[in-house]
Amino acid sequence: MMKRILLLLSVLLFASVDAVAVGGGIVIDGSTTVGPIAKSFAAYFKNRYAVPVTVSESGSGNGAKGLINGTCDIASMSRAMKGREIAAAATKGVNPVAHTIALDGIAIVVHPSNPVAGLTRAQIASIYEGRITSWKGVGGPNARIVVIQRESNSGTQGSFGELVMGKGVQITRNAETQASNGAVKNRVSSTPGAIGFLGMGFVDRSVKVIGVNGVRPSLSAIRNGSYPVSRPLYMYTNGQPTGVVKQFIDLAGTVEGKRIVGELGFIAQ
Amino acid sequence: MNLGTRKILDNSFTAVGMGSIVVMALALLVVLTPIVYNGVGAVFFTGTIEHRTMLYKEYGRGDSKTIEAQSATADRYRGEAYRMLSGFEAEMEGMTPEASREYRSKYAPVRAAMSSLLGPLPGDPQPMLTRFQYGQTRWEKAEEKLHDILYEKKWDYSDPTVMAKEFYVPRAEAFAGTKLAPLFGYVDKHLADMMQPQFTFYWGFFTDRSLDAHIFGGIWPEIQGTFFLAIGAMLFAFPLGVIAAVYFTEYAKEGFFTSILRSANSTLAGVPSIVFGLFGLAFFINTMKVSESKSVLAGSLTLAIMILPTIIRAAEEAILSVPKTYKEASLGLGSTKWNTIATVILPAALPGIITGGIISLGRAAGETAPIIFTAAVSVGSAIGIADVFSSPTPALSWNIYNLASEHEMASEIRHVQYGMVLSLVSIVLLLNLSAILLRAKISQKLKG
Incomplete structure (x- = not known):
């Protein structure tokens, strides 16, 4: 009995081991307003480049905190960062750079x-x-x-x-x-x-x-x-983005990205 | 007290007891019926051809021949409607600018409703978002859209000093005498022909990844995330909890220090779960840096702290309920204290310990607050076992909340939300049921 349960559990645990490539994903946190854009970009990005992207919608303020504490790669924000947030970032050696992704x-x-x-x-x-x-x-x-x-x-x-x-x-x-x-x-x-x-x-x-x-x-x-x-909607990164994060941010400027933004009811810039 | 009074008291007490059980059963029924009824609707429903096409294109599932045949039939009926649309568009070109402008503004919502029912209309560019690439996948939603096509919901704003009342106007009236007029009757009559409804058992709801933020597809990443988090929490909390309980019952000397520890444990059990969530963020992620971002690991650790007091309590009770004679007999035969605990006391207490453990597992699976800041994301794919140290995961409890409040199309995908609720409730019930069975099995073994 015990053995069978253990077996079941381990099967469950390992069932999806090879489901996704390991690590190297993009973590996005922040605004619920930018949420639909971030989620749709994430789905498109994962299909196209096979890079896993996770999106949390916990509010712009939490997104900023996440970026400052280094717990997310991109903070999506529906307002510009406040002076004290930028100051807090500076004390932690984080240099927030704003990218406008939509109006x-x-x-x-x-x-x-x-x-x-x-x-x-x-x-x-x-x-x-x-x-x-x-x-x-x-x-x-x-x-x-x-x-x-x-x-x-x-x-x-x-x-x-x-x-x-x-x-x-x-x-x-x-x-x-x-x-x-x-x-x-x-x-x-x-x-x-x-x-x-x-x-x-x-x-x-x-x-x-x-x-x-x-x-x-x-x-x-x-x-x-x-x-x-x-107002503009932003995605903030720590310093100028590189690699996959840059690719992700640049999506907003592409034809596909603009169409996604438009279909969601926002205004592509 | 005389015998008569005592009997009356006795009976009325029984009646009150029975009554409260009935009330509780009814309350449970009121809670569970809509959950089960609506949740089952996520798996068993009347699906349209759009659903089957979507499954075939996105998940490669289904029989291509039948789907093509049904699509062809549906397209034949749709073609007629499309011809009416394009005929009217051509007609508008030939109108006076004023008339054309007036019709255009009335036509736009009809066109939008048609495309929402049938998917992109001929000539439209292929939408980027998966949600707009298909028409309505569920029959009851298709009927709602049909209503949108046939009737316009209007509000009577004629009197600015009272709240307006809604009324419905058949759209056909506005287009009387044009080439669009027959469309409304046609769509109404041939809805089933255009959508090909068919009873659907979508088992993939439990095993598929979600598509376009839960608008299509299943909830496997959430189910898996829930299991990862709950089992992860158990891996930390169960051994620690049992060891702590052994310490409290067998080793600790009764005194000031122990009583402080005990009351600390009880207090911990009463702390609201959001406090654990914030603690987890501040301690595990920001201070200890167990992971770069939110992760299953951080979430499991947070949940582990939350359920630890319950496990300690349950294990303590179980150990204390082992008859003293067992221990005395073992020690009397010359066994050491540690040996007695490991071979006599713990096995005898096992049913109680495991029950406590599994009930805590159920709680860990159902909690939302501790994982908001430490592990849960609203969109993400199912993660592999190797990713638990670094990746956050979707989880049922959090995504139910997300779909209920934050999702931009929440009202369109209530069935997914109910499906998630039903899954979570079933998982917790199954865990509790297995606790009961396991307990019965083990105590039988110990007796036998």
């Missing part, structure tokens, strides 16, 4: 039943500061606004704060925090009074995208900068 608009989304079609940047800021608490305040129905934000680790949250709220403006303490783009989408699509913000690649018909300052986030509006809430 992304932060779509402001509400429940599809919400008749509000657009807001100004100032109105959105007031809602997130907690000064406007009812949709009536922006010309909508008399319903309480459920404000949804991301966690502090999120690059989308950082970009939103910078682009919409302005530096140093606090988001209301009544705001609900969700830990990923997907979770924000779920919450907004199931809550009639909700407002939230998402990377463009996550928008689908379960939520309604509203215009900001009269401009809707479209490919052209983001590219020419008329949509006010857009």
Whole structure:
């Protein structure tokens, strides 16, 4: 009996020994917004060059920490590295280099039943500061606004704060925090009074995208900068990349890479 | 107390006991029914020709002749629909610019829905992403897409002061009098002909690699990762736990130091698992540098620390429950202390020790928090045994969470998520079941 169990376990353990080449893979950690791009690049890269790539989506802040501590080769980030992150990297002898892989608009989304079609940047800021608490305040129905934000680790949250709220403006303490783009989408699509913000690649018909300052986030509006809430998406490496990591980063500039980015709903640069 | 009261009390106590068992059984049923029902749907479902084509192209599985024959039939019916699309596109070219523009904006969603149902339309470039290279692989999803083609979901925003209500408009109305008008009736009537639905037993769900971030394919890398992590944790925690339990029960002198150790152990058992996860990241990866990045090794070590207190506790109980007479007899026959422990006490305590071990194994397999920062990734291939020291791995518990919240197409692949949940629950149940069987077997042997 015991022997048979041991045999079973060892068969299980060794079943896939020769499944993949040993080591030499690329480890990517960071933004949930960049996640779809990183995952699709990884799949394409593995098919094409047989180099294993693993992708974790634990947030831009964790990606930066990973790169600084040397636990990942590429940190995908939906915001630029902050001064103190670069300083922390320097003390560990890490030299973060940014590579822009795509452009992304932060779509402001509400429940599809919400008749509000657009807001100004100032109105959105007031809602997130907690000064406007009812949709009536922006010309909508008399319903309480459920404000949804991301966690502090999120690059989308950082970009939103910078682009919409302005530096140093606090988001209301009544705001609900969700830990990923997907979770924000779920919450907004199931809550009639909700407002939230998402990377463009996550928008689908379960939520309604509203215009900001009269401009809707479209490919052209983001590219020419008329949509006010857009930002580049980055992949950071330690120093100028070499070898397979360089090959991976360069993928974003190739025709195939740009098509992948486009198909995912982001904007290739 | 008189006899009558006692009887009533006795009966009501029995009733309450039975009642709570019934409530628990019902609760279990409420939890398990949807898991099993939906999870089974990941393996047994009505698959379309797209599913069979995908399996053939991506995994080389299936009979090429039947697939080609079915494809040909499906293509015959699809061809008619494609002709209607291209006919209408040509018709739009000939319209006035205003009319053409108006139709174009209405036509775009129809075209998108058609391509989502049938895969890339003729003339479209081959998509880069595997998810767009095939149409709907599951019949129930195909029916959803059919609804999207036939009806447009609209919201009544006429009154800005109330929340809008949704209503559906048949798309056919908007195209009345054009060459596209017959398409809607045609697709509705011939959906089955175009998709060739067929009952499918997709056993590959458990053994295939995932394709394009779980949109197609199976969950083998996750299952394997879960086993690696749980067994790895056991390799560290089980021997250590048993040795510690032997120390506590046989060697330690009761005193201040021992009682501190004991309460430390109990406290450790109550620490939330996320704390172990962060500790694992800070200690094993950032300080000890057991691996360059997250790895199975780091994850196993973290899980090992988490389950260690439970194993020590279970082993201690098992050793204490061995009758004192065994030990006395052994020592009385002139055996040394160590020999007594190794040949008399531990074998007698084995059923209890192993039960504790396997239940901990189940816990290690199911935990998410300790592996978030130390071992788990959302996408990765199945790793070989040689890679456990350096590579992170997908694992069921973490990927269930990932699919539930972070995945960009989460609502399209709920069946994969349920399949993973069912697999994880089954693995844990099987482990616990084997613990019970093993225990029965060993105690029988000891008696016999």
